[in-house]
Amino acid sequence: MDARKAEHARRALEAAKTISFEDAAVAYFNDHEKKWKNAKHRAQFLSTLKAYAFPTIGSLPVANIDTGLVLKCIEEIWKTKTETASRVRGRIEAVLDWATVRGYRTGDNPARWNGLISEVLPARGKAQKTVHHAALPFSDLPAFMAALRERGGVATRALEFTILTAARTGEAIGARGDEIDFAEKMWKIPLDRMKASREHRVPLSDRAIEILETIPREAKNPFIFIGPRRGGLSNMAMAAVLKRMNREDITVHGFRSTFRDWAAERTNYQNQIVEMALAHVVGNKVEAAYRRGDLFEKRRRLMAESRLNLPPSRT
Template identity: 40%
Template sequence: MSRTIQKLNPRKLDGLSEPGWHGDGEGLWLRIKPNGSKSWKFVWVRDGKRREMGLGSYRAYTLAEAREMAVAARNLLKEGQDPLEFRKAVHELEEKERAESVEKTKPTAVAPTFLTYAKEYIAAHEEGWSNEKHIWQWTNSLTKHAKAILTKRVDMITPDDLVAILKPIWVKIPDTAGRVRGRIENILDAAKAQGHIKSPWENPARWKGNLVHRLPKRKRLATGHYSAVPYEAMPDFFQAVRHRPAPAARALELTVLCATRTSETLKARWREIDLKRGTWTIPAERMKMRVEHSIPLSVTAVELLKMIAQGRSPKPDDFVFPGQKVGKPLSQMSMTMVMRRMDLGHYTVHGMRSAFRDYMGDMTGHAENIIEHALAHQVGDSTARAYRRKNAFDKRRLVMADWAEFLIGTVVEFNLDGEVQAEAA
C-alpha cells in the first residue's frame, strides 16, 4: 500500500490532541473528542449512506493494528458484505458457541437417591432435636423398614413403593409403621421444596386421600400407645428389676417409680434433685412440653437415689446415671436392654407410664387431672394450669407414694378426695 494512503504519523499520534476526525486514508480515521478521548473508526459509504464502525480505543490498539482491521473491512466491502453486519453475525456465533460450551460443562441435574437426601435431611435437622435419640431412631427406622426405596431417586418414588414398604408392618408394628410413613413424607416434602422434585407432584407418602385408601385399618394396643406390662404384674416386675445389679436396672427402677420418660431419667443431673425435700425438678428444656416439671419423690425413690449416690460424692452437674464415656449418660437403649435380658423385650420402657396411668385410673380415687399432672401432661388452658400448679404438688406426692407402695407390696386406700383411709401390708 502506498505511503499516500497511510497519512498518520505513528510517532506524532501521542501528541495529537486537536478534537475532530484525523484520516489515515481508505476509510480509517482517528477520532478525538473534545474531552480528549481517542478511538479508531472505519467509515464507508454504501447505497449513498455513510456507515461507521468503531474499531476500538486508541489505547487498546496501535496504528498498525487499526490499519489491519481497516484492511479486513475493505476486503469485506470488496466481497459485497457489510462489515457491521458481518461483525454482528460473528459475535452472535461466538456467543452461541460460548453458551453451548458452558451448557456442556454444567453437571446434569439428577435428583438424589432417597438415602442420600435422607442423610442430608437428618444432618440439617439434628441440631434442632432436643433428644439425640431421634437421630438414631430416624436412621434406624428408615434403613430397616424403607430398604426398597433407599436407592431410588426421590422423584421416582411412587405410592406403590410406599404400600410395599408399609403393608408388612402396618398391623404388626403399627406405631413404628406410622412413624416411618411420616418420616418419609417429611423427607420427600423437603426434597420437593429444594427443587429435587418437579411439579406437578403429590407426595406418595401422604396419608389423606392416598394411603388411607390402600392400607388396612390399624389396631391400637389395648394398654395404650406403647406396649406395657399390665399393672397387675408390675409389683413382680419391679421386684425382679430391683434384684438386677446393672446401673441401667437402677435407671429403670427410678423410671418406674417416677413414671418418667426415658430421656428424662437418663439425662438427670444431681443438681435437679433435692433429697432433703424429696423433689426432682426437671428443667423445661428437657421436657417434651417444654414446661418445668417437679416430681414429688416417694420414700422408696429417695432411698434409691441415696443408694446410687453412696460413696460417689457426685457434683451438681454429674449425671445420676453416667455412661461409659466421660461426660455422657447411659445409652438410650440401656433400659430396653435390661428388659430384653429379662425376656420382656416385647414391652417398652415408655409403656411403664401406661401401667401407672391404668393403675391410678382403675384402682384409686385420685382425680384425673392430678394423675395427668403426675405424667407431665398439660391439663386445661394456661389460666387453669397456672392456678392448679401451686396446689397440685402435695396431692401428687400422695399419688407417687401410692404408686411406690403398690410396687413394693403395700396397699394404700384413698377416699375420693385423695386422702389416706387405711393401710395394709
C-alpha cells in the first residue's frame, strides 16, 4: 500500500513538472510583461509565437523540445522574413530558459544561436538583404513641404511635425501635451517611448511650435495629434497622407534618411550631433560615460539650419 502511494506521489510530481510550450510562453509573458514599455512590442511577443511556434511545438512539453523542432518553426521563413524568424528564435530561447530555471526542463537550450542554430542557418545579414526605407531626395524637400502645407487634416500636420523634428512615427503620433515646453521650444520624449529607452530632448523650430499651437485638441485627450476615434493617430495615418498625395514611392520613416543625407552633404556638423538629432545611440559605453550631455544647443542650431531648405510658413 505504501509503495502504491509512493508511486502515485511520484507520478503526481512528474505531472506537476510537465508544462506545454504554449503554457510556458504565456507564463513567461505574464512574468515579464512590464519590461515591454512599447505596447506594440508587448503584443508582438505572443502574436509571433502563435503564428510560427505554437502550431509546431505549442502543445509539446517543454522538456521534449529539441533543436530540430525549433528549426521547424523558423527555417522556412528564415530567408523571406529573416527579422521575424530571428525574433521568434530569440523568444523560443527565452521561454525555454525560463522553463529550465523553473525546473520544467534540463540541459542546454536547443534554441540558442551561438554554436547551435548558427551552424545550420546563415546569419541575418547574409540570409536577406537589408531593405532601406524609401526616402525623398533632400533637394526635393522644399517643394514637398510646400505641397504638404497646402493640405489640411491632423494626420497631415503630424507628418509635417514628424519631418521637422526628424522623429520616428511612434514618437510623433504618441506625443502628448505635457511633453512640450513652449518657453524653451523643446519636446521632451520620455524614455518609455524611445527605442533606445533613453529620454530624448528635441529642439522645436518656429514652424513646429506653430503646428503645436494651432492643432485642434480634445478635452481630456492627452495626445497632441488626435485620431478619428478618441485617442491618438494610428501607425498608418501619416502613410495614408503620402498615399493621398500620390507619393507611395517614399515612406514616413524615409524622411529621417532625407535629414541624414542633407546634414552629411550640406552641413559641417559632426556625425555625433546628427546621430543624436536622430536619437541614435552614439559611440560605445566608454565614450558615453565621458560625454553625458546630449549636445542640445548644437542640435538646435542644426535643426534651425535645416529650416533654410524649407519654404517659409504661409500661416
